[in-house]
Amino acid sequence: MGKSFSEIINEMITMPNIQWPEVWTAIVETLYMTVVSTIFAFILGLILGVLLFLSAKGKSIGARLFYSIVSFIVNLFRAIPFIILILLLIPFTSLILGTISGPTGALPAL
Structure with missing residues (x-):
């Protein structure tokens, strides 16, 4: 027939199908991408901020331009x-409020 409730719970707790070495590899890769992109964004933002301030x-005329x-x-x-948020909220807004334009349509994004 099927699995019993206790077998399903046991499988959820022990997670036998998860390949933990691959999970740790994915975590390290994610942290690497996050740290590198954060450092890059910080340096670029700092340079742009200082240039804009100065x-x-x-x-x-050149400085103003x-x-x-x-x-x-x-x-x-x-x-x-x-x-991007507004584009993703269009179906939700249309469903809930019946319109996607005007002040009423802008409410979910706010």
């Missing part, structure tokens, strides 16, 4: 996660 008070361009790019990248 060029914000610039009197020359540089600030405007880099500031626009930074703000564009800052908005990407929110845009």
Whole structure:
């Protein structure tokens, strides 16, 4: 027939199908990717932040142009996660509120 409830619980607790060496390898790889990308983002963010700070008070046309361009790019990248969130919430918003546009449609993302 099927497995008994106690057999299912025992299998869930002991997890016989999990290959632990592969799990540890995956954990190490995940931590490696996280640390490297965090260091990269920190260094790039620090450089961009310092450049934006120094060029914000610039009197020359070149400094103002540089600030405007880099500031626009930074703000564009800052908005990407929110845009992705709104796109992922479209079906949910439509289901719950019946609309995906206007102030009412924006409520779930807030």
